[in-house]
Amino acid sequence: MRSLWNGAISFGLVNVPVKMYAATTDKDVRFRTLHRECHTPIQYRKFCPTCDKEVGADDLVKAFEYEKGRFVIVTQEELDALAVAQTRSIDIMDFVNLSEIDPIYFYKSYYLAPGDTGHKAYWLLRRAMEATGKIAVARIVLRNKQHLAAVRVLPECLSLALMFYPDEIRSAAPLAPKQEIQVHENEIKMATQLIESLSTPFVAAKYTDDYRAELLQMIESKIAGDAVTLPQAQQPGKVIDLMEALKASLAMVEEDRKARRPTGD
The missing domain is CATH 2.40.290.10 (Ku70; Chain: A; Domain 2)
Incomplete structure (x- = not known):
C-alpha cells in the first residue's frame, strides 16, 4: 500500500x-464516450470563444468570478x-x-x-x-x-x-412537517415490531453492490459475444392500507426466519 x-x-x-x-x-464502472459512426474515443479540447481558437495548458489561469463576467486572477504560487x-x-x-x-x-x-x-x-x-x-x-x-x-x-x-x-451542511428546517401527522398507537406498535424483527448486528460484508455486479456481468457477456437478456423493470406496487402493509411485512419476515431456521435430524 x-x-x-x-x-x-x-x-x-x-x-x-x-x-x-x-x-x-x-x-465505479467508468465508460468512455465514442463517436457513434466509427467508435473512436471523443477528445475534449479547450476552446476560447473570444479568440476563436483552441488553447493549451500553458495558456490557462485560475480565476474567481466575483460578479457576472468579472474575474480576479489567482496564481498557483499564491495558493501554495x-x-x-x-x-x-x-x-x-x-x-x-x-x-x-x-x-x-x-x-x-x-x-x-x-x-x-x-x-x-x-x-x-x-x-x-x-x-x-x-x-x-x-x-x-x-x-x-x-x-x-x-x-x-x-x-x-x-x-x-x-x-x-x-x-457546508444545509439546514433541514424547510423539510420539517408543517403540521403533526396523527399516527395510531397500533401502527406505532406494529412498526416497532417490524424494526425489532429486522434488527441485527452490523456485518459490513453482507452488503454488496448488486447493480455493479450485474453491470460487470453484462459487460463480460457482451465482450464474449453472448446474447444479453435485460431484466424487466419492476412495476410500482399498488398503494395499500398502512396497517395491512405492516402486517404483511411482519408475516414476510417471519416466513423468511422460518426458512433460514436449521431443521432437526
Missing part, C-alpha cells in the same frame, strides 16, 4: 509522525503560499466523544500509520485515546484546501475522516 501523504499529528507541543493511506477504493504552513501537519484542536458528531459530517476516510520515526509517540497517542474513549477534531490541508477532520482509533491503526464544515 502506497502512502498518499507524510506529515505529523500535532497536539500541544507533541508531534507524532504519520503516513496517510487511502482507506477506500472507488469501484496560503497552504504551505499547514500542508504537513494534522493539527488537533479538541478531543470529543464520537457520539456527539452527526454522521452527516463525514465524507472520506484514510488510515494513519506510524511514520519512519516517532513510533513511541504514535502508540502513546493511540493508547491515550483508547483509554479516554475520545476522538480528535483536527485541521489538515490537502490539495490546497483546508479540511476539518476527525482522528479516531481503529483496531489496527488510527484513522482520519474528512468532515464538512458546519456552514
